[in-house]
Amino acid sequence: MKVLLVEDDAETAAYICAGLGAHGIDVQHVADGTRGRALAAVGQYEALILDRRLPGLDGLSLLQGLRSAGVRTPALYLTAMDGLDDRIEGLEAGGDDYLIKPFFLGELHARLRALVRRSAAEVQTRLRVGDIELDLIARRAMRAGEELPLLPQELKLLEYLMRNAGSTVTRSMLLEHVWDIHFDPQTSVVESHMSRLRAKLSPGGGREYIRTVRGAGYVFVIQSTAR
Amino acid sequence: MSFSRQLDNEGIRLATLLIGLFAFSALLLGAMAYVIAGRAMGAELHDFISADQGAVLSGFRSEGLSEAAEVVQQLTAVPRLSARYLLQGRDGRALAGNLASMPARVGTFEVRTSGGHVVLGEGDLLPDGTYLFVGETTDRLAGARARILRSFALIIGLTMALALGAGALLSAGYLRRIDAIIRTCQEVEAGAFGERVPMRGSQGQLDRLSATINTMLDRISTLMESLRQVSSDIAHDLRTPLTRLRQRLESARQAPLSATAPAEAIQGALQDCDAILAVFSALLRISQIEAGTRRANFTEVQIDVLLRRILEMYLPVAEDGAQQLQLHCPEPEGGVLVAGDRMLLTQMFANLLENAIRHAGRQAQIRIECRLVDAQVQVQIIDTGPGIPLEERDKVFHRLYRLERSRNTPGNGLGLALVAAIVKLHRFQITLSDAEPGLCVTLTMPRLLPQETASLAALPAGV
Numbered sequence: 001m002k003v004l005l006v007e008d009d010a011e012t013a014a015y016i017c018a019g020l021g022a023h024g025i026d027v028q029h030v031a032d033g034t035r036g037r038a039l040a041a042v043g044q045y046e047a048l049i050l051d052r053r054l055p056g057l058d059g060l061s062l063l064q065g066l067r068s069a070g071v072r073t074p075a076l077y078l079t080a081m082d083g084l085d086d087r088i089e090g091l092e093a094g095g096d097d098y099l100i101k102p103f104f105l106g107e108l109h110a111r112l113r114a115l116v117r118r119s120a121a122e123v124q125t126r127l128r129v130g131d132i133e134l135d136l137i138a139r140r141a142m143r144a145g146e147e148l149p150l151l152p153q154e155l156k157l158l159e160y161l162m163r164n165a166g167s168t169v170t171r172s173m174l175l176e177h178v179w180d181i182h183f184d185p186q187t188s189v190v191e192s193h194m195s196r197l198r199a200k201l202s203p204g205g206g207r208e209y210i211r212t213v214r215g216a217g218y219v220f221v222i223q224s225t226a227r
Numbered sequence: 228m229s230f231s232r233q234l235d236n237e238g239i240r241l242a243t244l245l246i247g248l249f250a251f252s253a254l255l256l257g258a259m260a261y262v263i264a265g266r267a268m269g270a271e272l273h274d275f276i277s278a279d280q281g282a283v284l285s286g287f288r289s290e291g292l293s294e295a296a297e298v299v300q301q302l303t304a305v306p307r308l309s310a311r312y313l314l315q316g317r318d319g320r321a322l323a324g325n326l327a328s329m330p331a332r333v334g335t336f337e338v339r340t341s342g343g344h345v346v347l348g349e350g351d352l353l354p355d356g357t358y359l360f361v362g363e364t365t366d367r368l369a370g371a372r373a374r375i376l377r378s379f380a381l382i383i384g385l386t387m388a389l390a391l392g393a394g395a396l397l398s399a400g401y402l403r404r405i406d407a408i409i410r411t412c413q414e415v416e417a418g419a420f421g422e423r424v425p426m427r428g429s430q431g432q433l434d435r436l437s438a439t440i441n442t443m444l445d446r447i448s449t450l451m452e453s454l455r456q457v458s459s460d461i462a463h464d465l466r467t468p469l470t471r472l473r474q475r476l477e478s479a480r481q482a483p484l485s486a487t488a489p490a491e492a493i494q495g496a497l498q499d500c501d502a503i504l505a506v507f508s509a510l511l512r513i514s515q516i517e518a519g520t521r522r523a524n525f526t527e528v529q530i531d532v533l534l535r536r537i538l539e540m541y542l543p544v545a546e547d548g549a550q551q552l553q554l555h556c557p558e559p560e561g562g563v564l565v566a567g568d569r570m571l572l573t574q575m576f577a578n579l580l581e582n583a584i585r586h587a588g589r590q591a592q593i594r595i596e597c598r599l600v601d602a603q604v605q606v607q608i609i610d611t612g613p614g615i616p617l618e619e620r621d622k623v624f625h626r627l628y629r630l631e632r633s634r635n636t637p638g639n640g641l642g643l644a645l646v647a648a649i650v651k652l653h654r655f656q657i658t659l660s661d662a663e664p665g666l667c668v669t670l671t672m673p674r675l676l677p678q679e680t681a682s683l684a685a686l687p688a689g690v
Contacts, residue, residue, distance in 0.1 A: 082508060084515055084570070085524070102504060153539050179540055183574050184505060186642065187581050192543035 001116060002026040003047045006036030006062065007078070008054050012101070016049070016078075019105035025112070033057030040066055045073050046116050049108075052079040052090070060093045067094035074119045076111060078103065087182065106170065106216040113167040129165040130223030132201065132209065134158060143201065153178065154197045161210060161220040170217035194218065242394020249386045257379030264375055268368050275310075276349050276361045283314070283361075287353050292322070295353065299323035309367055311346045313360040322357070331358035337365070404433050408440060420448050450518060457514040464510075465503055472499040509641040516648040521568050527675055528569045529562040530604055534595060537576050541584065549589045556597040561677035563597065563604055567653050575649040578642040579608050579668055587612025587665065604672045611665040620659040 003020070007013040008031045017027045028043070030036045034056035040048055048066075052059040063075055077090045080101040087098045096118070097111050127134040133142045139155055141148040150158065156178045161169060171190050175181040179189070194210065201209045211219050279302055287295035299314045303325050312324035321328040327341060337347045338360075348362015407425055414422040423444060424437040479492030515521075538554045545552035557563065565572075583593045587610035596607045615623060624647035650657045656671040 082511070084512070084521060100508075102500075151539070179536075181540075181573070181577070182570060183577075185577065185581060187541070187544045187584055188547070189540055189544055192547050195547075196543050 001046050001112075002028070002044065003049060003112065004036065004040055004043060004045045005029045005049045006031075006033060006040075006054060006059065007049070007051045008032065009051075015105070016108065020109060020112070023109055025109075031055070033059065033062045037062045037065055040073065041069060041071055047112055048073055048075040049078050049112070050075055050095075052077060052081050052086075060090065063094045072119075074115045076108075076115055078108065104216075106168065106213075107172065110168045110170050110217060111173060114164050114169065114173065117164060117167065127159065127162045129162050129220060130209075132158075132162065134162055148200055150197070150200060153193060154200065157193055157197055158201075161218065165220040166222045168213045168217045168219045173217070242390055242398065245394065246387050246390040249390055250383050253379060253383045253386055257375065257383075260379070261372060261375050264371055265368065268371060272347065272363055272368075273349075275363065279310075279312070279361045280349070280351060280359065283359055284353065287355075287357075292353075292355065292357060295357070295359075296323040299359075309364045311340070311348065311360075311362045311364065313358070315358040315360075317356045317358075324360075326360065326362075329360070338362070340364075401433065404437075408437060411444075412440070415444055415447075420444070420451060453514050453517050457510055460510055461507070464506060468499055468503045468506070472496055472503070475499065506641065509645060513641065513645050513648045516571065516645070516652050519652060521571070521652060524568050525566050526569065527564045528567045528572050530565055530572075530597065530606070530672070531556045531558060531563045533569070533573060534576065534597060534606070537573070537580060538595065540577075541580050545584055545593060548584065548591075550584065550587065551592045552584075552595075553593070554595045554597075556595075557599055559599070563599065564675040564677065565604055565653075565672045566675050567672075568649075571649045571652070575646050576606075578646050579670075582642055583608055583610040583612065583666070583668075586610075591665070599674065600671075602674050604674045606670045606672070608668045608670075609662045609665060610667075611662070614661055614664060614666040615659060617661075623659070624657075 001024070003025060005013060005016055005027050007016065007029065010031070013029045013031070017029055020027050027049075028039070028045075030039060031054075033054035036050070036054070037057055040062075048063075050059040050063060054062070057065075059077060059079065066073070066075075074096045075094065076097040076099060077095050078099050078101060079086070079090070081090075082100040090098045096115055099108060099111060125135070125137050127136065131144045133145075134140075134155070135142070136159065139152070141150050141155060141158055157174065160174060160177050172184070174190050175185070178193075181189075198210055209221060211221050213219055282302070283295050283298050286298035296314055299312050300323050302310070303312050303323070311326050313321060313326035313329065314323040315321050315328050315331060319328055319331070326338075326346070329338060331352070332350050333352060335347070335349050337345050339345055344364040344366065346362040347365050347368075348360055350358060350360045353359055404427075411422050411424045423441045426437050426441075427434050475492060475495050479488060534554055534556055538552065542552055580593070580595070583591075587593060591611045593608070593610045596609065598605045598607075623643050625644060646657070650670070653672065655673075656669075658669045660667045660669065
């Protein structure tokens with residue numbers, strides 16, 4: 001995977017390049033907005049990581065320019081601007097995700113993977129991973145053809161995990177996509193729902209469908225590799 | 228107040244314009260009076276001439292020239308200084324009257340007498356060719372005209388003086404008040420944030436301007452205060468965890484290293500960092516909400532839907548603590564609507580519910596009750612936990628305040644402060660009361676009826 005990083009802070013850039021590089025991602029880095037815009041317009045990138053405050057051209061204008069020029073490369077803002085409206089502003093300017101600095105590398109990696117996967121996925125009405133099947137129209141989940149008694153929020157949780165099967169999704173990604181929550185709850189909302197979903201997916205406790213990645217998040221295990 | 232400034236100012240400019248206008252209208256009035264008075268006197272003269280001519284003519288008709296001369300004699304004898312008569316024979320000899328003989332000219336004209344008076348009158352011929360002139364000296368008319376001109380000159384002069392005086396006085400008053408506004412603004416600029424523009428209590432434009440400026444200054448003070456509060460909160464409350472972080476790293480450096488010590492120290496340091504960052508962003512968010520700029524983002528929020536969503540979200544959490552969580556909510560057609568910021572309202576209810584879940588203890592019962600009371604929506608969150616002592620109920624909404632017994636449960640003491648900020652932004656009301664046992668949080672929100680949603684755009688901006 002090849003991504004473009006537009007970030008003016010050298011230390012942050014080095015941290016990201018090294019960190020994502022370790023996951024096999026090829027990160028090309030530029031420090032100013034104008035060059036970033038030029039490269040993003042011609043380069044073959046799978047994703048863009050943009051700071052908002054940049055010399056030359058700010059991240060918001062950069063992306064607006066790209067989008068109006070028809071460049072659809074998924075873009076993630078990585079910024080310290082965490083005002084109440086900043087996020088909405090960023091998404092309205094054509095951004096696909098918004099991550100606040102300071103951040104964990106694992107979080108950035110997980111979001112980047114989800115972003116690239118989302119942009120590649122065609123419209124689906126049915127998800128299938130191993131023996132779990134999810135009918136997105138009828139809102140029903142089946143294991144080996146047998147319907148699972150899932151509550152609406154558990155279905156949404158399962159859907160998000162299955163769409164990103166094989167990749168780690170973080171707690172904050174789940175809060176945003178499943179519950180539309182943009183703050184950090186002080187109780188174990190994600191954990192409680194996760195344990196119920198797990199119990200319903202494998203009542204006997206046998207097979208592990210959702211694995212906890214310590215300090216990072218959760219991953220829906222793709223069976224062929226798990227077994 | 229310098230002269231050039233006087234000239235510069237709007238008041239004087241306006242007064243000058245008014246003076247010009249006054250003078251022009253007085254002039255017009257004067258001219259009209261002049262002309263009208265002239266005409267009236269002319270008509271009067273004509274009447275008097277016709278009457279006298281008639282008298283002479285009728286004397287002539289009844290008894291001949293001698294009687295006409297007699298009539299002229301009588302008329303002349305009347306002590307009317309300004310009247311002039313001449314009855315002149317065909318031979319050009321004066322027969323009667325108080326004018327010297329002159330060429331027998333017919334019609335209206337002026338003649339100059341030997342005494343230097345100008346006489347305006349009419350000459351005519353009697354049937355036998357005798358010439359009759361009846362007229363009046365113009366002194367009276369000229370005098371009247373001169374008087375009219377004099378009085379109007381006086382009036383114009385007075386008007387101008389008055390307008391000039393009033394204009395100067397008025398503009399001096401305005402200038403003084405504008406100077407007061409400028410002075411206040413300069414003082415505020417120089418750091419005296421308590422200064423306000425003095426008000427007169429009238430409903431005039433200047434008072435309204437002063438009131439607007441004062442409101443703006445109040446707003447600035449609020450923002451400054453909020454900024455000051457945040458800075459001091461950050462200074463106080465980030466110092467403690469930062470100190471702890473430093474101590475942890477320091478002791479990790481000094482401690483005889485076991486195999487796991489560095490990893491543990493790093494893990495602990497990361498947790499400290501997270502806690503510090505959480506406090507930091509919560510403080511920033513509170514101050515952002517308190518700045519009050521978000522009222523522009525208000526939309527209609529369906530409280531019943533929002534509460535149900537939050538209930539579903541927290542049900543498993545409560546079950547894990549062996550707690551019972553229930554929601555009672557009416558479902559009127561069109562939903563239970565309030566005007567607000569959906570994201571903030573979600574966070575407000577989440578914080579209140581989390582507060583109950585975290586502090587009410589295991590086995591507690593937590594009820595969310597939504598009611599429609601008149602034009603209000605009332606939401607109560609009632610738990611069977613230990614509650615909050617009466618004397619501490621106000622303090623829990625303050626930033627970073629934590630009850631003594633809660634010091635050891637996780638949390639940064641900002642949850643309820645955030646709730647208070649959101650409540651204030653929305654102009655809701657929140658009260659804490661004793662649920663005997665437990666805590667009852669009552670939120671009162673103005674209800675938005677479905678047909679009112681169109682007027683939502685007209686909600687006042689700002690706080």
